[in-house]
Amino acid sequence: MMTSISDSLVITKRQLLQLIRIPEVLIFSTIQPVMFVLLFRYVFGGSISTGIPGVDYVQLLMPGIFVQTVAFTLAGTAVGLAEDMQKGLIDRFRSLPISRSAVVFGRTLGDGALNIVVLTVMGLAGYLVGWRPSSGFLNVLLGFGFLLLFGFSMAWVGVLIGLSVRSARVANAAVFIAVFPLTFLSNAFAPTTGMPKALQYFAEWNPVSTMVAGCRELFGLQNIFGVTANSWPSQNPLQMSLIYMVIIMAIFIPLSVRKYINTASK
Amino acid sequence: MKFTTMSTVKSVIAENLVKTYDKGKVTALNGLSLDVEEGTVLGVLGPNGAGKTTTVRILATLLTPDSGHATVAGIDVIKDPDKVREVIGLSGQYAAVDETLTGWDNLVMFSRLYHLSPSAAKKRAEELLEQFSLTEAARRPIRTYSGGMRRRLDLAASLIVRPKILFLDEPTTGLDPRGRQEMWGVIDGLVKDGTTLLLTTQYLEEADQLADDIAVIDHGTVIARGTSDQLKRQVGGERLEIIAESQDLQKVTEIVEKVSGGKAAVDQGSRQVSAPVTTGSKALIEAARSLDDAGIHPLDIGLKRPSLDDVFIALTGHVAEEKKEEEIVDPRARRKKKKK
Ligand SMILES: Nc1ncnc2c1ncn2[C@@H]1O[C@H](COP(=O)(O)OP(=O)(O)OP(=O)(O)O)[C@@H](O)[C@H]1O
Ligand SMILES: [Mg+2]
Numbered sequence: 001m002m003t004s005i006s007d008s009l010v011i012t013k014r015q016l017l018q019l020i021r022i023p024e025v026l027i028f029s030t031i032q033p034v035m036f037v038l039l040f041r042y043v044f045g046g047s048i049s050t051g052i053p054g055v056d057y058v059q060l061l062m063p064g065i066f067v068q069t070v071a072f073t074l075a076g077t078a079v080g081l082a083e084d085m086q087k088g089l090i091d092r093f094r095s096l097p098i099s100r101s102a103v104v105f106g107r108t109l110g111d112g113a114l115n116i117v118v119l120t121v122m123g124l125a126g127y128l129v130g131w132r133p134s135s136g137f138l139n140v141l142l143g144f145g146f147l148l149l150f151g152f153s154m155a156w157v158g159v160l161i162g163l164s165v166r167s168a169r170v171a172n173a174a175v176f177i178a179v180f181p182l183t184f185l186s187n188a189f190a191p192t193t194g195m196p197k198a199l200q201y202f203a204e205w206n207p208v209s210t211m212v213a214g215c216r217e218l219f220g221l222q223n224i225f226g227v228t229a230n231s232w233p234s235q236n237p238l239q240m241s242l243i244y245m246v247i248i249m250a251i252f253i254p255l256s257v258r259k260y261i262n263t264a265s266k
Numbered sequence: 267m268k269f270t271t272m273s274t275v276k277s278v279i280a281e282n283l284v285k286t287y288d289k290g291k292v293t294a295l296n297g298l299s300l301d302v303e304e305g306t307v308l309g310v311l312g313p314n315g316a317g318k319t320t321t322v323r324i325l326a327t328l329l330t331p332d333s334g335h336a337t338v339a340g341i342d343v344i345k346d347p348d349k350v351r352e353v354i355g356l357s358g359q360y361a362a363v364d365e366t367l368t369g370w371d372n373l374v375m376f377s378r379l380y381h382l383s384p385s386a387a388k389k390r391a392e393e394l395l396e397q398f399s400l401t402e403a404a405r406r407p408i409r410t411y412s413g414g415m416r417r418r419l420d421l422a423a424s425l426i427v428r429p430k431i432l433f434l435d436e437p438t439t440g441l442d443p444r445g446r447q448e449m450w451g452v453i454d455g456l457v458k459d460g461t462t463l464l465l466t467t468q469y470l471e472e473a474d475q476l477a478d479d480i481a482v483i484d485h486g487t488v489i490a491r492g493t494s495d496q497l498k499r500q501v502g503g504e505r506l507e508i509i510a511e512s513q514d515l516q517k518v519t520e521i522v523e524k525v526s527g528g529k530a531a532v533d534q535g536s537r538q539v540s541a542p543v544t545t546g547s548k549a550l551i552e553a554a555r556s557l558d559d560a561g562i563h564p565l566d567i568g569l570k571r572p573s574l575d576d577v578f579i580a581l582t583g584h585v586a587e588e589k590k591e592e593e594i595v596d597p598r599a600r601r602k603k604k605k606k
Contacts (some may be wrong), residue, residue, distance in 0.1 A: 003381060010378040016364045017375075088362035092423070096379050097351040177406050194297060 004099030011106025011181055012113065019114070029076070029114070030121045033069040037084035037122060038208030040065065041129045048190060049175035055221065062131045063143075066122065067208055070115055070151035071183055075175040077158025079110045082171040085163065088262065102259045104198075115151040119129030119263065143218035146241070150211055153245040156252035163259045188212045204231050207244040213237035277462040278302040278325060283334035285320050285486075294320040295331065296486035302431075302464050302479075309477030310466040311574070313582070317486040319359055319468035322435045322460045325464065326356040339431055355429035359436050359466075361420040363408050368402040369419050371388055376423045395470040398452065399444040406408030421452065430434060432456065434465045450475060470574030480574075484582045491523050505580040506549050507540040508557075515539060518564070521556045525549050543554060543569070 023059040045057040059171045080102075084090050121145075123131075133140045136194045158175065165171045185199060186192070186208040192200050203209050216222070233240040278301060285295040295317045302308040312318050325331040325336055327347035336343045339353045363372045373394055377387035395401045398418040408416060421437065435452065438446040452478055457463055467473050473480045474494045482490040482497070490497055506526060510518045515532060520540045522530040526541035527547065533539075543549040550569050557564055572580075 007379060010375060012281070014364065014367065014371075014375050017371055018364070021366050021368070021371070087365065088358055088360050089364060091323075091328055091358055092356070092362040092376075092381070094328055095351055095356045096376070097348060097381075098379050102379075 002092050004102055005103075007098040008104035008106040008109060011103055012110040014112035015107065016113070026114070026117065028153065030118050033065060033122050034125045036065050036068070037062070037125050037129065037167065044189070056130065057133070058130045059219075059221055060125070060216065061189065062122075062126045062188075062211050062218060063221075065126075066119060066147050066215060067150065067211045068183040069118060069122065070147050070186055071154055071179055071211075072175070073115060073151040074154045074156075074158030074161065076114065077107060077155040078162035078165070078171040078175050079168045080111075081107060081159060081162030082165055082168040086167060087193060090163075090260075094109060094149060095259075101263050104156075104159050104256050104260050108152060108159060111158070112148060113154040115148055120148060123205070133219035135218060139218050143215050145212060146211070146218065146238075149245055150241070153248040153252075153263045156249060156256055159256035160252055160259055163256065163263050183208050185246065186212060205233055207241065209233070209246075210237040210240040210244065214241045275285060275304040278299045278306045278308075278336075278338050278464055280321065280325065280336040281323060281334055283321065283331045283336060285317075285324065285329065285331045289453050294323075294486055295334075296485065297334070298487055300481045300488055300524040301543050302462055305460050306478040307463040307476055309473035309480045310483060311468070311470065311473045311480055311578075312466070313468060316481065316483045319435055320486075321483075322356070322358075322433050322464070322466060326354060327351060328356075353430055355424035355427075355432045357417075357421045357424040357432075357434050357437060359439070361413075361416040361417065363420055363423060365409040366407055368405050369400050369411070369415075372408065372419065373423060373426070377426050379569070380427045382426070390426055394425065398422045399448075402528045403531065409551060414441050414448070417441060417445070417449065418452070421449075425456070429461070431462045432464070434463065436466055436468065436549065439468065470578060474574055481580055490577070490581050494574060495575045497574065498550055501577045502548060503541045503542055503544055504571050506543045506553055506567045507537065507566070507568055507570050508553065508564050509538045510562060510564045512537055514562045514564075517560055517562060518557070519543075521553055521560065525553045525556070537565070540570070 031035055040061050041058050045061070048057050074084050081090070084093075091105070133143075135143075155190060161178075162171050165174055185195075186206045187203060188208060191201040192209070195203060210233050221238065274374060280301070280399055283295045283298045284293075286293050294431065296574070298317060298321060300310070300321075302310065306312070310318055310321065320329065324331050324345060325338055327350050330344060338350045341349045342354070343350050348456035364375070367375070370391055374387045377390045382390055392401075395404045395471050399420070400415060400419060400422070403411060403415060406418065411419065417440075418436065421434070424432065424434075434453070438449045441449060453463070453465070457476075463476075464475060478493065479491075479493065480494055480497060481488045490500065492500065508518050508522060512534075514522050515534070515537060519530050522539050522541050526543045528541055530539050530541040536575075545552075550567070554567060557567070
């Protein structure tokens, strides 16, 4: 058990080293979400009204962008693993006397850790354009913890995708197709009330929505974008999000580890 | 304990390995059996697609065969892969190292994954870089390395814990002659230190040079097995060959036929007379003496033994193909090729 943890940490460290050796990766993976913050803040910020006096769009927007960004964690995971497989590194790892989950655990931990940097930079950028969470330091911290956990669980989905596709490019496309609609069919950027009825139900149960609503709560806002019905997820977004994360991990961790063990380089 | 006459230990045994890909459509191994005696080098020689990589991957626990049985250091590779991984080193056909990291980073990482302490890992990385003449490039990312340097680093990474049994899949494919010589030197050193080695190659010369024993494989089975001398003999023994001036050819032919006791082949164009002989250098001396007695000075005289190329053609009916340079650095090139 101890060795399996230290094996995982060696893999995690490898990823952090990669970031030091090629800093562009880190730079671009933070620029993109910051760009989103600025675009949404200034392009839609003027035209979308929150309907609450004294609360401007940026307060609602930031949790949405945070969740979208960590949801895309799985892109990095999937692409990274697909590349390792293409280059034969996974083969080499599999020929080493290390625990069978170390490589994938190390990877998800590393991708989770990368989110700390990204969220910090985004938070600062948000602050500069007027984001002011009103719930106190501890709650804000809790919110970020929540986001990190979500990123970590999404990374496990990425492991399965990365190990299943034929190349890194396919991984990237697959992730985009899966995650992009999910983040927009939600309450992240606009009220769900404007959607057709069927989409509204989807949006309400969408884990991205419950995460966004949960974060809004933790950052001191009412979740006004998701109140189309009195459904349980919109009433209890934090609990629902936790349940989702547990479900995701319960399904994807064993599947991913099994896939890793049985996988052969392509 | 009773004394047994069995004096050799088999470090690697593969019995009747069968492996198919694409749901049985592609048969990669078709009942392949081989073994490697402890402390020796087995060269697995075969053309593209013969099943070399598949064999290595099964023995290195990366792949499970459809049927058959294999042990490495007496450990069953299918039942106990974790134990096998502790005693083997593997350097695959394509250098498998992290390209974004430096040579140093890679070796320290792999040392840590072999459970060396942080300080031991650094020390080992240092040693290996030195041993493989990579000290100068140690702090450069692998993507700036030449093909030969990558290959050496990859081999270094498989030697971290000084494995008793080493698998090398085409260690010199794509290297230039100098790189190949260097690699041979390194491999020779390992073998002298007592490493048991299974090495695949498409280069007949390489098998000849490095291997104690050679298994020729084609279409997933071993089609010949033995030392390079034995294989050459299997194809046909030595030939006595003499090249002489045209006016002497008649007389030379008589001498060759007398020495060999058979019919000689005469090629007027190249002025060469040759015939199979069974007595080796004795035949050569005898022929030389007779020529001298007859006052004939041949332009060239020699015993020609069949090359492994000849062996290959005789056994498989086709020539061993050589691969292009680019393939070792870019696995994608190979994938394209395989799709065809
Ligand atoms: N992942 C795979 N999927 C489908 N077919 C495969 C796969 N891997 C290998 N094969 C096929 O199995 C056969 C044996 O392949 P293998 O890679 O073992 O040959 P090899 O002797 O190593 O060849 P090379 O000299 O080109 O490396 C080939 O016909 C190859 O096309
Ligand atoms: Mg091969």
